[in-house]
Amino acid sequence: MTTALHRAIVRQGHRVRVELRPTPRPVGGELLLAPQTAGLCGTDLQMLRGLRGDPAPVIGHEGAALVVSAGPGADPALAPGTRVVVNPTHPEDPSFLLGHHLDGLLQERTLIPETAVRAGLVMPLPGPLAPGDLAALLEPLATVHYAFSVLKRARIRTLLVFGDGTVGHLAVRAAGRVLGPGVRTVHVHHTDAGRAWSEARAHRADRLLTAADDPYALRAAVGDGPVAVLLATPRDATLRCLETALRAVPGELTVDLLGGLPSDAGSPLLPGVELAAVRAANCGGRPSPARVAHAVTDTGRRIGLFGHRGVADGHLRDAARELAAAPERYRDLVTHVAGLDEAAEIMGHLALHRDRVWRGRRLVKLAVRVAADRTRPTVAA
Incomplete structure (x- = not known):
């Protein structure tokens, strides 16, 4: 028997590095997502710098993902292959705060618990999002x-x-x-x-x-x-x-x-x-x-x-429509695009420095291309 693994950006103190983590299997009502693009935001920087005590070792609550698999009883509208956005703040369950209280999107696979799926916090994206890495701006x-x-x-x-x-x-x-x-x-x-x-x-x-x-x-x-x-x-x-x-x-x-x-x-x-x-x-x-x-x-x-803490689902849909309608108005805010390895390097730099400059350019929004390779590593159980 083998256990599937996926790559994740993991923080521990000011140390940030890419590690292999066991890939969970969704059970009753849960969803397993494959994040495609994830953004790094200001609260993420505060966690990296030790200014917030949020416990999740894998951060990231902005971006878009694909549904990989669903546990029994999950919404049929969220079938594997559906492109989705996750509302990171549960209005009633404070234990669900994506990328803060539980592991977020800066990894190749993210498990969304049944409480968030049942509350409608995982939503199919309405129509095609504008091309590029603008999904990092959705939330x-x-x-x-x-x-x-x-x-x-x-x-x-x-x-x-x-x-x-x-x-x-x-x-x-x-x-x-x-x-x-x-x-x-x-x-x-x-x-x-x-x-x-x-x-x-x-x-x-x-x-x-x-x-x-x-x-x-x-x-x-x-x-x-x-x-x-x-x-x-x-x-x-x-x-x-x-x-x-x-x-x-x-x-x-x-x-x-x-x-x-x-x-x-x-x-x-x-x-x-x-x-x-x-x-x-x-x-x-x-x-x-x-x-x-x-x-x-x-x-x-x-x-x-x-x-306000968090948003309503309708605000995420409005944001998706706005990015699709006027992409050139927002595109240059995504100043840096990186894969997991370079993103971990950038995050490690930002954890220790407040200059917001990477490779000679001011960093406004980092979009991390998270998408996993089709061939994922496994280890013997």
Whole structure:
């Protein structure tokens, strides 16, 4: 008897390497997937750097896969050969958080438990996705669609985006198509290098700033009218950027706490507001419509405040349709493409360095081509 093996990128501390792992067999209602393309995101970087305690040794929650085999009782719509996307956040079962609590997509085979399959978190992709490696953008673009579904209700005139990672760039590029051409965009970058990268892009915000710019420059860039702030920031920067926005924008304001937050996060500018609780009030697309808190600042101004963990299935479908309809608007955000071996090398570098540069180019999104060879290794049982 032999045991099938597959290759996986495995992390242990700051060490990242490709290893052989036993390939599981799906049982009642489970699915075994063959990831094709997987993306590396900001929360993945936080795990690699030891800033999060998530236990999964194999990370990765963005991308597309093929169904390889299904356990008895699985949905017939998810037959072997079906190309799927996995919603990584279960709205009711916190034990399912793909690539965080259980092994993710940066391996040649990924087992999806029955609880996630039954909840509809594995979805056939609707029609052909745009060619190339854009599947790495599916889940982050879905989070932008979720944010915009709430911000549409605020009838904003300006979208102010903090963060120059993948989600920040996606928000800037999708704003005109989703929120309408009349919405102007202001993009605040973490560094001058990030701003310089954006300046060289065909699809960029109406105004480009950095976090070091004078607050008056931000106030002038935002202008008048209702403003929405999207905080596409790592958890160690979200609170600082929130306070910057509260000070710079004097008028009608709605804030999306999309970035992570410490569990005890609070601000003297929002007395009595438990920010982590506001963000956690929306999970996996539920409830619908999303809850928006009406907070009061230290100066007595009322603002809208919300956040979200995960997305609804519909947001993933919207993202797939958007990437298929306008691939050239997003393609250059996939700055690096690698197989498993080079991807492990890149991840090891990023675990130890914060420069976001690989082989002389700024890394925005890494798309990992995971697809396994048809001949897989086996060992004697």
